[in-house]
Amino acid sequence: MKELTYREALREALREEMKRDESVFLLGEDIAEYGSSYKVPQGLVDEFGHERVRNTPLAEAGIIGATLGAALVGMRPVAEIMYIDFSPIAMDQIFNQIAKFRYMTGGTVKVPLVIRTQGGGGVSAGLHHSQSLEALYTHMPGLMVVMPSIPYDAKGLLKSSIREDNPVMFIEHKGLYGQSGMIPEEEYLVPLGKAEVKCEGKDITVVAYSKSLVLALQAAETLEKEGISLEVVDPRTLLPLDEDTILDSVKKTSRLMVVHEACKTGGFGGEVAAIVAEKAIDYLDAPIKRVTALDSPIPFNPRLEDYIIPNEGDIIAGARELMGKEVSAR
Amino acid sequence: MSKIGKEKLKEIYIIMLRIRAFEERAIVEYHKGIPGFIHSSIGEEAIPAAVGAFLRGDDYLLTTHRGHGDIIAKGARFDKMMAELFAKETGYCKGRGGSMHIVATDRNMLGATAIVGAGLPIASGVALGCKMQKLDRVTVCFFGDGATCTGAFHEALCFASVWDLPVVFVCANNLYSLSTPQKVYTKLEHISDRAKAYGIPGVTVDGNDVAAVAEVASEAIERARKGGGPTFIEGMTYRIYGHHMGDPGTSYRTKEEVEDWKKKDPIARLQSRLLKAKVITKSDIEEIQADVNRELDEAVKFAAESPEPKIEDALSGIYYTAR
Known part of the structure; x- marks a missing residue:
């Protein structure tokens, strides 16, 4: 066992899945050198390059649309929306496109993608950086909604989410990134849909x-x-x-x-x-x-x-x- | 005749006939009682036909609620399309999608969306996926002029341009965003001028002139395939019918305007050119039309006789379940 923070556990999940499967790639605002606001993907660009750790224009609908499109042709994109408060900008892509795509095809197409984001308050971030919006997404058949609470689950659930063949909203909490927990040295998964x-x-x-x-x-x-x-x-x-x-x-x-x-x-x-x-x-x-x-x-x-x-x-x-x-x- | 060879023009002509015949039959069947809405593309056939003729089977296409023509231009089957319009289990989407949501994965046609503008960001993503996998496939995204005011249009072009994605954005400018004329929603005379803002080529062509569309489309598709990035094409055209079959299209357009545009019918224009150049004869045309009609008769019969989705399958296909 080793002690990792929630942030490090998430980063380890991304790294392991990117190593395991070259169709996995990350896209989002400021995720490369800057490592995003909460530093989860920090350093991954050094290991995997800009092709697989892609800084995007500041355009949430563009990010999510690109994520869906890439997923439809064989990639396993992991998008990051820096704050869940920004996710409504991409609401059409999430609700009308991603969540319904498989059903729209009569259940013949897989939509393997993850949208990582984070929510929650407690840091005086104000009205547009503090919300907890998970219920918007649980109201949308076709999505899966995952919310890890401890480092062990954060890693195991993110790995499972990346391997999942349905679209996953993966909602982290900004107040948890620094929390530590014990994680096995060896690889493990935490199954989705299990309390x-x-x-x-x-x-x-x-x-x-x-x-x-x-x-x-x-x-x-x-x-x-x-x-x-x-x-x-x-x-x-x-x-x-x-x-x-x-x-x-x-x-x-x-x-x-x-x-x-x-x-x-x-x-x-x-x-x-x-x-x-x-x-x-x-x-x-x-x-x-x-x-x-x-x-x-x-x-x-x-x-x-x-x-x-x-x-x-x-x-x-x-x-x-x-x-x-x-x-x-x- | 033009840079586009005679055989290519004939091929495009046949695609246009197929689109027109399908649209006319869809209207007939709609009035007989197929459910939902039908958004006819009659009058706009030159654009999808001239673009589709330069696409490979493995290239990708996305379109809109007015997408029948685009889907046919990508080679989709009449029977599965008609069955989808009839809401049948044998349709392209097993009756879950309908006219506005056809996805024909057998032709790499990745969906019609009824949210105006929403297809563009997805098209950029499809092109990104192709580029990352080093597939030399081109993605074409069709949309109407109204879509060019959406944020999704802007965001998609930002992505496509900075990443040099192999995608061609094709705007069928039929002069109205539903009922709203172009001058009410933009100060631009040519919407293709927007391309400058993204540093990509943008061109406006007569969308009812097959050869003109074919020239710019073939060039744009080739450029995308060779790594030269996206192009924005605006084809000026006209929707002869209303917004959908419930709209006579008369409250915001004059009869004279509609009649003028009927005279510019793209199929009649190409047909007279092909006849004059003796690329095709009247009996060829009759034969092609008879074949298309026979195929449509069979498609309608197939659709009418196909089973409806079962109630017990209403919830299937929401999630992929290997578990």
């Missing part, structure tokens, strides 16, 4: 992903001391969702909390809640709790941003509420 129980418990099932998963694990440690036991489930892939792992856990704990950094209304938490309500409502001993950002743009002011985005304390308060110990503010 993982990151922490076993008996009182409350907490479904959380990306940075919220890390917060949920911290909350689980704190709550353990006061006798509340969280079972933390990381879906890892939101689309398609591993419903069984979530339902099995809820049947065991009889309580459900969903945590995410995206705002509440229309958020993915509503989907998880609906699935549990449809398929396991008889097992529930308490109302379903969603701990999410407030329905607001992300403000620049650090105090306001902290207030809008859910933190460990909000998860703890929500858990106490589910156990009938207090009423949380959210």
Whole structure:
């Protein structure tokens, strides 16, 4: 085992897959010498050259269109959209072209591509560099949506995404790049569409992903001391969702909390809640709790941003509420 | 006759006849009740026919909602196209696409898109994929004049130009973006002037003059194939029918204008040239038309008799599943 950051784990996945398969190449804004804003592809241009680590014009629809076109003729492009906030500029290419292409061909054409991007707040990056927009993409049949929370998953899921024959939105979190974790020396994959129980418990099932998963694990440690036991489930892939792992856990704990950094209304938490309500409502001993950002743009002011985005304390308060110990503010 | 040889012109003429016949039959079948919309390209046949005649089978083509002609010019089959218009399982897209979304992978025709302008960035990507794999294939992207105001047009040309991609952008300028005339959406007299902004060749031709289109198309395709990068071609033409079959096309155009353009019909023009030059005889034409009509009769019969997609297959084909 070795210790790598989330950023290094992602870079290692890119490097390994580029070595393994010469049809894999990267394209995006400022990804070559500059290494992009969060430095995931840094240094790869030295190893693979500008042909396979391609700086593009600042043109998101152009990037995503080029990604689709190249994928249709035998390449395995990995595009980078520097911030998920910029992805709506390419929305037509993602929604109308990529997500529908296979279906449009009567299921005869494969669309093997990855769109790497990152979201999330916490660094006063303001309204256009802080959003959590995954629910836009989970609402689009034809896409897969992957959101890794720890370095081990980041590497294994990215490798699987690059080998996947369907289009993958791979959403990283800017607040996780510096987090470290243990990674095997040898090669491994993490399968898409499989959730993982990151922490076993008996009182409350907490479904959380990306940075919220890390917060949920911290909350689980704190709550353990006061006798509340969280079972933390990381879906890892939101689309398609591993419903069984979530339902099995809820049947065991009889309580459900969903945590995410995206705002509440229309958020993915509503989907998880609906699935549990449809398929396991008889097992529930308490109302379903969603701990999410407030329905607001992300403000620049650090105090306001902290207030809008859910933190460990909000998860703890929500858990106490589910156990009938207090009423949380959210 | 011109730089384009007689045999090539005859080949283009036959492609035009095929397109016209298919479009006319599609309209007949539409009025009999095939679902959805039909966007007729009647009047615009010279552009796809003259471009398509210089493409190889392994070259790629992308087009739009008004794409029947472009798809036929790439050699697509009438039966699978007609079955797609009929929404049948035997159609090119198994009835999931329809007239506006045909993908004919057997002819490297990588899709019609009904989002105006959206095909261009994809075409740049297809050309990039070919270039990276050192395939000497050319990608042609057809679109209308309205598409040249989209951001996707600009972004695609940025990519194609800076990477010298083997792609030819072909704009069929039929003078209207749906109902909006060119002077309302651009100050340019020639939309091909936009090419200057990307440092690539741009040329405007009479899109109803087959030889003129063929000359610029063959040159652009050859340049792309030899690594010389993209070209922007604007062919001036006219859509004789309305935007789609539900639009008579009369609220924004005068009858006189339409009648004037009918006199410039590209098929009639080439036909009289070919007859005069004795490249073709009247009986040749009758024979070709009879063959095309027979093929269309069979295509319609095939489409009508083909099964609909099964309800239990409604969700198949969204994802590739090897798992």
